[in-house]
Amino acid sequence: MEVVNFRVGERIVAFNILNILLTEKFDDAQTSMPSEDASFLGIKDFMGEPIPIYDLGLAMNKESTKQYNLSLIELFHQKEREHTEWLDSLEESVQNNTPFTKTTEASQSSFSKWYEGFETKNEDLLDVLKKIEEPNKKLYSVAHQVLSLGAEGKTEEAAKLIDQTKASTLAILKRLYQAAREQVDVAYKPVTVFTTTDGQKPCLGFVVDKVEDSLHVTEDQVRQLSSLDMHVGQIDHRVKEMITSLITTGEKNSLLLKPEAFL
Numbered sequence: 001m002e003v004v005n006f007r008v009g010e011r012i013v014a015f016n017i018l019n020i021l022l023t024e025k026f027d028d029a030q031t032s033m034p035s036e037d038a039s040f041l042g043i044k045d046f047m048g049e050p051i052p053i054y055d056l057g058l059a060m061n062k063e064s065t066k067q068y069n070l071s072l073i074e075l076f077h078q079k080e081r082e083h084t085e086w087l088d089s090l091e092e093s094v095q096n097n098t099p100f101t102k103t104t105e106a107s108q109s110s111f112s113k114w115y116e117g118f119e120t121k122n123e124d125l126l127d128v129l130k131k132i133e134e135p136n137k138k139l140y141s142v143a144h145q146v147l148s149l150g151a152e153g154k155t156e157e158a159a160k161l162i163d164q165t166k167a168s169t170l171a172i173l174k175r176l177y178q179a180a181r182e183q184v185d186v187a188y189k190p191v192t193v194f195t196t197t198d199g200q201k202p203c204l205g206f207v208v209d210k211v212e213d214s215l216h217v218t219e220d221q222v223r224q225l226s227s228l229d230m231h232v233g234q235i236d237h238r239v240k241e242m243i244t245s246l247i248t249t250g251e252k253n254s255l256l257l258k259p260e261a262f263l
Helices: 057-062 065-096 108-116 123-151 155-186 237-242
Strands: 002-008 011-016 020-025 040-046 049-055 191-196 204-207 210-216 222-224 245-250 253-257
Touching: 002 057, 002 191, 002 253, 040 065, 040 204, 049 057, 057 065, 057 204, 057 237, 065 108, 065 123, 065 155, 108 123, 123 155, 210 237, 237 245
Parallel strands: 011 253, 049 204
Antiparallel strands: 002 011, 002 210, 020 191, 040 049, 191 204, 222 245, 245 253
């Protein structure tokens, strides 16, 4: 069997190539329809047929990848602001001779606490975030030096050290956060998969994050799945019906979907 793998959030799903009529870049040009189903994006004219278009990420994960990415990009803006505000607070503490109430330990920083629990399949994004660890530690190590200088009345030296930190360590952090935001954006290449049940007539269109790859799988690499209720709980029943098999290969596993079951 020939299949095509697609990324949907943190999951990889597959369609039998016989169930795929066409994949095209998602242009969000479908006609909106009144519906209580948030995953139903509307109708698109395809091969002379009005085809329902669904956001498979929203149906499967209860959150569209587009919205998740926007939230992640905003979070990186927030982390960048937190670093800037932390250094500003340190500077204000020395200038006004007031207690510095924020943490001086990198392990207790907002970024470190968040990063410790963050998971993603985006390896390029993980590489960027890992690079933030070192300047993050360096930034917080400056606090001890600055506060020590301030306690000794050497405010000019403390101010100079803060200025140097802004021009070096903080600037590096800002560039890395920008790189992280760009990586989130560039990794998202949504496509619409137009499916068929008879190899000729279009059935449904599913919006996925991007095309992963295509491959030939043998019978022993396809394992049938049944009685998923006790394992997956109350997920969208249409998605549950679509998942028929687990494809296991040496490099990658994916869930084989049957498009007509979504109906």
